[in-house]
Amino acid sequence: MTQVLVLGAGKIGRMIARLLVDSGDFEVTVGDVDAVALDRVRQRTGAEVQRLDADSDESLCAAMHESDVVVSALGFRWNPGVARAALVAGVSYFDLTEDVATTLTVRELAAHARAGQVFVPQCGLAPGFVSIVARHLYDQFEEIDRVSLRAGVLPKFPDNRLRYNLTWSTDGLINEYCNPCPAIYEGRQIDLLPLEGLEHVAVDGMDYEAFNTSGGIGTLCETLDGRARDVAYRTIRYPGHRDLMSFLLTDLRLSGRRELLREVLEAAVPVTFQDVVITFCSVTGRRGGQFAELSDVRKVYGQTLAGERWSGVQITTAASVCTMIDLHRNGRLPARGFVRQEDVVLDEFLANRFGRYFAGGASK
Numbered sequence: 629m630t631q632v633l634v635l636g637a638g639k640i641g642r643m644i645a646r647l648l649v650d651s652g653d654f655e656v657t658v659g660d661v662d663a664v665a666l667d668r669v670r671q672r673t674g675a676e677v678q679r680l681d682a683d684s685d686e687s688l689c690a691a692m693h694e695s696d697v698v699v700s701a702l703g704f705r706w707n708p709g710v711a712r713a714a715l716v717a718g719v720s721y722f723d724l725t726e727d728v729a730t731t732l733t734v735r736e737l738a739a740h741a742r743a744g745q746v747f748v749p750q751c752g753l754a755p756g757f758v759s760i761v762a763r764h765l766y767d768q769f770e771e772i773d774r775v776s777l778r779a780g781v782l783p784k785f786p787d788n789r790l791r792y793n794l795t796w797s798t799d800g801l802i803n804e805y806c807n808p809c810p811a812i813y814e815g816r817q818i819d820l821l822p823l824e825g826l827e828h829v830a831v832d833g834m835d836y837e838a839f840n841t842s843g844g845i846g847t848l849c850e851t852l853d854g855r856a857r858d859v860a861y862r863t864i865r866y867p868g869h870r871d872l873m874s875f876l877l878t879d880l881r882l883s884g885r886r887e888l889l890r891e892v893l894e895a896a897v898p899v900t901f902q903d904v905v906i907t908f909c910s911v912t913g914r915r916g917g918q919f920a921e922l923s924d925v926r927k928v929y930g931q932t933l934a935g936e937r938w939s940g941v942q943i944t945t946a947a948s949v950c951t952m953i954d955l956h957r958n959g960r961l962p963a964r965g966f967v968r969q970e971d972v973v974l975d976e977f978l979a980n981r982f983g984r985y986f987a988g989g990a991s992k
Contacts (some may be wrong), residue, residue, distance in 0.1 A: 630957050630984060633656045633692055633719075634675075635682055636701030637665035640724065640796070643938060643946035645675040647982055648953070650934065656746060659691055661957065664729045669729035672936060682706045688713035691917060694723055695719050697953055701772040708733045718742050722949055724752040724845030724871060728810065738966035746956055748967040753905065753941070755781035755846030756969050757986065759978075761909045761924045762848060764974035765833055775897065777845060778829065778838045778908040779870040780864025783900045784929075790873070790971045792902035793812035795941045798890050804863065805873060806883045807842035807944035809851050812859040817849050823874050825862060829908060831925055836906070856913075863905050896972035904929055905940040926986060943985050950982040 632648055634641050639661035648654040658669045659680030666677040681687050682702055692698055692713060697720045699708045704727035711734045714721040731749045738747035750756055760778045766772050783793040794801070808819035821835060825840040844861035852859050877883040881968050882892070910923040930939045955972065963970060977983040 629653065629655045630697060630953075631695045632953065633695040633698045634701060635680070635706075636660060636699065637662060637677070638701065639939070639942055640945050641701035642669050642673060643942040644699060644950060645669055645673040646934060646938075647946055647950045648937075649673050649675050649786075651954075651981060653957075654953075657691075657695070672934075682710065684736075684792070685709060685713055689717055691990065692717035693759045694718045697722065697956070699723070699949060699953070700725075703797060704803070705799075707749070711737050711749075712745070715740060716886045717747075718745055718765070720745050721747045721749075722751050722952060724756070724945060724949060725747045725750070725802055726750055728754060728807070728843060731847075733955060735967055738739070741965045743964055745964060746961060746967050747965065748952050748961070750846045750969055751952045753907070753948060754783075754844035754863075756948045757944070758861070758907055758909055759846045759848055759969035760974050760977055761907065761970045762911065763970040763972075764923060765909060765911040765922045766856070766913070769913035769920075772852065772911065773872045773913040773919075774858040774911065775848065775849070775852060775856050775860075776858075776908075776910045777861040778864050778906075779844060779861075780836070780838075780906050782836075782864070782866060782904055782906065784902045784904050785865055785900075788897070789868075790897065791869050792897065793903070794893065794897050795900065795903050795939060798894055799886075801893075802886050802889055804841040804843055805877060806886065809840040809842045809861065810845055811840075811861070812849050812852060812856055815854075815857055817853055819895055820860065823870055823877065824868055825860065827862065829864070829926070831906060832910060832916045835867060836864050837867045837870055838864050840909075846970070848970060851968065851970055864908065868915075869875045896925040901930060901937060901939040903940045905944045915953050928986060947982045947986070951980045954982055 654674040659678045660927040672675045701721040704725040734749045841863040880890040912921045978987045
C-alpha cells in the first residue's frame with residue numbers, strides 16, 4: 629500500500645482522499661488545522677486524519693515520516709514549506725499550484741531529490757491537464773506555429789452580472805487575474821498583461837470569452853522555447869465577465885488591495901457546486917505538408933460518487949493529481965527530480981483509473 633499524506637481538508641483535499649481511498653491501493657492521512665473539516669473528511673471518506681499546522685516545519689517533517697507521497701491541497705503560499713519538508717523527509721511531492729514563483733522554488737528543491745523522489749507541481753486542471761493535452765497535439769506537427777490553451781470553471785446557471793460563482797480558492801483566482809502571464813510571442817518568451825488578449829470562442833454552440841490569466845501555462849514556455857511562434861494560456865468565462873473584472877481591478881485599483889478584493893468577492897459572489905469545467909486546446913502548424921489546426925475540447929460536469937454530490941472542478945482537479953500519483957506509483961513518470969506535466973502521455977493519462985474522468989467529456 630502506498631502511504632499518502634494529503635495536506636488540506638477542504639473541497640479538493642476531501643475529493644483527493646475520496647478517490648484514493650476508494651481505489652483500495654492507498655492508505656490516506658489528511659492533515660489540517662481545522663478539526664471540523666477533518667471530522668468531515670474522516671466520516672465521509674474513511675481516511676485517517678491528523679491535526680497539523682502547515683506553518684510548522686517540525687510538524688510537517690514529523691507528519692511525513694512514514695509517508696511515500698505528500699500532496700499539498702493548501703493555498704500556494706504554504707507549498708514552498710511543504711516542498712522543503714518533503715525534501716528533508718525523502719517523500720515525493722505533488723501540488724496543485726498555479727503560482728509561478730512557487731513552482732520555481734519547487735524546481736530548485738527538486739534538484740536535490742533522492743533516488744526515486746519526484747517533485748511534481750501544477751497537477752491540477754490548468755496548469756496540469758491542459759499541458760498534457762497540448763503535448764499530445766503538438767507532437768503531431770512537424771513544425772509548431774501557435775499553441776493556445778484555454779480552460780474555465782463556470783456556473784451552469786449564472787444569475788449575476790459577473791456571470792460567475794466561486795468554485796475554488798479565492799486567493800488563487802485573484803493571483804491569476806492580477807499577476808503577469810508568461811507566454812511566447814513571435815518566438816520570444818515574454819510576460820503578457822492579465823485580462824488582456826480578449827478573444828471569443830464557441831463550444832457546442834455556446835459563446836464564451838477568453839483572456840490572459842497567470843499560471844495556467846505551467847512550464848510550456850520553457851518546453852517550447854525555440855519551437856513555437858506563439859504560446860499562450862487564457863481563462864474561459866461567459867461574455868462580459870472580463871470587462872467587469874477589469875473595472876474592479878484596474879479602474880477601482882483593487883489589484884493593489886488584494887485582501888479587500890478577496891473580502892468583496894467572498895461576501896458578494898456565492899459558491900456553487902453546479903458547475904461545468906471546459907478545456908479548449910488548439911495547435912496550428914505544418915502537418916503532413918499543410919498548414920493545419922488540431923483542437924481538443926472537453927466539458928466535464930459534476931456527478932455523484934459514493935452517495936455524495938461533487939462539483940466538476942473537484943472531480944477534475946482531484947483526478948488530475950491522483951492520476952499523476954498513480955503514474956508515479958506504477959513507474960510511468962521520470963524516476964527522480966522535477967517532473968513537468970507535459971512529460972506525461974495523454975493516452976496513458978486518460979487510460980488511468982483516475983484520468984478516465986476526463987475521457988467522457990471530449991467533444992468530437
